[in-house]
Amino acid sequence: MTARECPARTNGTCVYHPDGMKLEMMTEEDVELRIREETDPGMMAELGGPRSREDIERAHARSLALAAEGECWPLKVIPDGSTSPAGEVAIFPSSHDGETVYEIGWMILPEFQNRGIASQAVREVLEKARAERKFGQVHAFPAVTNGPSNKICEKNGFTNLRECEVEFAGRRLRCNHWRIYLF
Numbered sequence: 001m002t003a004r005e006c007p008a009r010t011n012g013t014c015v016y017h018p019d020g021m022k023l024e025m026m027t028e029e030d031v032e033l034r035i036r037e038e039t040d041p042g043m044m045a046e047l048g049g050p051r052s053r054e055d056i057e058r059a060h061a062r063s064l065a066l067a068a069e070g071e072c073w074p075l076k077v078i079p080d081g082s083t084s085p086a087g088e089v090a091i092f093p094s095s096h097d098g099e100t101v102y103e104i105g106w107m108i109l110p111e112f113q114n115r116g117i118a119s120q121a122v123r124e125v126l127e128k129a130r131a132e133r134k135f136g137q138v139h140a141f142p143a144v145t146n147g148p149s150n151k152i153c154e155k156n157g158f159t160n161l162r163e164c165e166v167e168f169a170g171r172r173l174r175c176n177h178w179r180i181y182l183f
């Protein structure tokens with residue numbers, strides 16, 4: 001099914017429907033997806049450990065407010081054949097070395113991992129941003145020990161600039177700084 005044929009586009013929920021998955025803008029209810037992901041010690045092992053529910057609720061509300069201004073794409077990933085999201089990929093403004101940059105992040109629930117879902121979702125989101133001439137350059141900061149995430153950056157045409165310290169949710173992480181020019 002192509003993006004044009006996706007029935008959910010008519011009510012504005014489906015923002016992109018490439019083969020194999022559907023990408024939808026997250027809503028208030030999707031805070032539950034984020035709570036499941038971000039309170040899980042396994043999912044958060046490379047992100048400094050689980051976050052509190054209150055912290056996640058605040059972050060989700062901020063992300064939806066920025067999305068309403070067109071400054072953030074918090075997208076849930078729904079694989080074809082699934083009624084529930086497998087996870088998310090998001091492009092959002094963040095601060096790096098005193099500058100505001102657009103950052104991309106991703107999370108896929110354990111039962112959906114290792115099927116290429118994150119790799120495809122990242123590829124599709126970058127393609128959509130390029131087609132819409134949004135965001136210009138996109139940065140990613142996976143922890144240096146996050147094998148799958150560094151692989152996703154490499155496979156999707158990012159350049160690894162250098163290692164750096166990044167603050168995420170009040171923790172300091174040793175990360176690789178990857179960047180891609182979209183246009």
Ligand SMILES: CC(C)(COP(=O)(O)OP(=O)(O)OC[C@H]1O[C@@H](n2cnc3c(N)ncnc32)[C@H](O)[C@@H]1OP(=O)(O)O)[C@@H](O)C(=O)NCCC(=O)NCCS
Nearest residue numbers: 043106107108113114115116117118119142147148149151
């Ligand atoms: C990172 C994450 C999103 C990957 O999701 P996924 O859908 O399983 O990823 P994919 O199936 O697309 O696989 C990504 C690639 O990493 C590779 N990979 C898997 N484990 C690896 C490891 N330990 N070291 C190196 N590469 C690895 C896979 O083989 C695949 O590459 P390939 O397609 O060339 O074979 C998922 O593991 C996750 O949500 N982790 C917890 C949250 C997190 O760390 N988010 C990222 C923060 S930057």
